[in-house]
Amino acid sequence: MSSEYDQIEVPDEGSKVTYEDGELVVPDDPIIPIIHGDGIGTDVGPAAQSVLNAAAEATGREINWMRVYAGETARERYDENLPDDTVDALREFRVSIKGPLTTPVGAGFRSLNVALRKKLDLYANVRPTYHLDGVPSPVKDPSEMDMVNFRENTEDVYAGIEFDAGTDEVAQVREFVEEEMGFDATIHDGPVGIGIKPITEFGTKRLVRQAIEYALENDRDSVTLVHKGNIMKFTEGAFRDWGYELAAEEFPERTVTEDELWDEHDGEAPPGVVVVKDRIADNMLQQILTRTDQYDVLAMPNLNGDYLSDAAGAQIGGLGIAPGANIGDGRVLAEPVHGSAPKYAGQDKVNPSAMILSGRIMLERLGWDDAADLVRDAVEAQISAKRVTYDIERQVEGGEKLATSEFAAEIVERIEERA
Ligand code: NAP
Numbered sequence: 121m122s123s124e125y126d127q128i129e130v131p132d133e134g135s136k137v138t139y140e141d142g143e144l145v146v147p148d149d150p151i152i153p154i155i156h157g158d159g160i161g162t163d164v165g166p167a168a169q170s171v172l173n174a175a176a177e178a179t180g181r182e183i184n185w186m187r188v189y190a191g192e193t194a195r196e197r198y199d200e201n202l203p204d205d206t207v208d209a210l211r212e213f214r215v216s217i218k219g220p221l222t223t224p225v226g227a228g229f230r231s232l233n234v235a236l237r238k239k240l241d242l243y244a245n246v247r248p249t250y251h252l253d254g255v256p257s258p259v260k261d262p263s264e265m266d267m268v269n270f271r272e273n274t275e276d277v278y279a280g281i282e283f284d285a286g287t288d289e290v291a292q293v294r295e296f297v298e299e300e301m302g303f304d305a306t307i308h309d310g311p312v313g314i315g316i317k318p319i320t321e322f323g324t325k326r327l328v329r330q331a332i333e334y335a336l337e338n339d340r341d342s343v344t345l346v347h348k349g350n351i352m353k354f355t356e357g358a359f360r361d362w363g364y365e366l367a368a369e370e371f372p373e374r375t376v377t378e379d380e381l382w383d384e385h386d387g388e389a390p391p392g393v394v395v396v397k398d399r400i401a402d403n404m405l406q407q408i409l410t411r412t413d414q415y416d417v418l419a420m421p422n423l424n425g426d427y428l429s430d431a432a433g434a435q436i437g438g439l440g441i442a443p444g445a446n447i448g449d450g451r452v453l454a455e456p457v458h459g460s461a462p463k464y465a466g467q468d469k470v471n472p473s474a475m476i477l478s479g480r481i482m483l484e485r486l487g488w489d490d491a492a493d494l495v496r497d498a499v500e501a502q503i504s505a506k507r508v509t510y511d512i513e514r515q516v517e518g519g520e521k522l523a524t525s526e527f528a529a530e531i532v533e534r535i536e537e538r539a
Pocket residue numbers: 160164219220221222223224233439440455456457458459460461462470471472474511
């Protein structure tokens with residue numbers, strides 16, 4: 121391997137995942153960077169590695185792990201939060217996985233997660249939300265939930281264009297808005313904080329493109345654009361309009377709108393065709409509860425995606441289970457939805473399922489669907505057997521409480537038995 125890094129070791133064995141003609145090209149022995157992460161990352165990171173190793177081996181492959189560092193472990197080793205070597209390795213080796221990173225509260229600390237997504241241009245946060253048999257849920261029939269949420273990761277009110285009350289900057293923006301743009305009676309008198317919400321055609325279209333491609337490749341019925349365009353016409357409304365425009369421009373034969381579905385196809389989409397529809401965000405939050413099975417893939421601006429992914433995740437068992445990945449063109453960084461839960465750090469206690477199932481997304485993106493299915497089935501069988509970590513054990517009757525490492529070891533055994 122020719123790559124040179126000052127601070128991290130590249131494994132002697134293994135090959136690089138590459139990206140050619142818009143596709144990842146994956147060897148059977150890829151080098152995969154992993155950040156265990158802060159807090160409970162030291163528990164769930166190794167647990168996930170053991171399960172992913174078992175699934176790879178059971179399907180005739182081998183993962184060559186490359187430990188890279190960010191957050192507390194990077195500060196201890198290199199006295200910096202996010203070493204260039206780490207970012208370069210994630211960029212070069214393309215497909216990787218990370219545990220949670222702590223963002224200290226207070227001014228001056230930028231989220232390392234946000235920094236990583238920006239530096240690697242991982243513009244879609246993707247969260248598959250499906251129910252595993254045996255996982256306790258607050259809804260009557262959690263099995264109806266089987267959605268994949270695509271949340272735009274780089275713009276909207278998260279772009280960070282904000283001005284603090286009392287500063288010269290906010291005074292300038294206020295003056296421009298009131299005097300130049302004519303919104304003279306809109307902002308109340310007195311101190312004001314102002315944020316700017318950019319939603320671009322470029323950012324919208326690449327996100328919606330990724331969502332439609334996913335739906336087509338995975339035989340999903342629909343992609344729903346979730347927006348608040350009735351109120352924010354030129355930002356969220358534009359997201360909806362650009363979403364439909366992209367579908368019509370780039371997938372004219374493979375997508376239909378809801379109107380076309382009824383006018384031209386009697387409500388039944390032809391095989392291989394995805395219905396593109398839209399819903400207003402507040403309505404969507406109730407639709408996921410009341411008409412769960414009518415939704416498949418959702419494409420959302422950043423803030424809507426934040427709210428909706430968590431609400432959907434709660435329906436299928438919450439944080440210990442919820443997997444995710446940040447995906448750009450030719451790059452994947454899988455990560456659980458949960459944070460570093462510092463009070464449980466190093467106790468071999470928490471549920472590693474979210475990290476393991478994030479690894480499952482990584483395996484799917486490598487094109488190893490057989491290995492990914494083994495992981496899902498084994499986690500589901502383990503939870504159905506009620507041999508679970510504390511978070512699930514406290515919610516199911518007759519459950520047996522296992523440590524993180526015991527839970528993972530039993531999943532490995534199940535994979536080996538099934539292989
Ligand atoms: P959190 O770390 O997700 O933990 C909140 C609670 O969720 C825990 O106390 C625990 O609930 C439950 N939980 C989380 N992970 C679990 C697991 N694997 N198994 C079982 N239960 C689990 O959220 P937080 O306390 O708000 O955030 C802590 C730090 O993580 C912050 O610095 C935050 O910025 C960071 N964070 C990082 C990421 C990321 O890296 N992507 C994401 C979110 C937050 P119980 O107490 O009920 O057992």
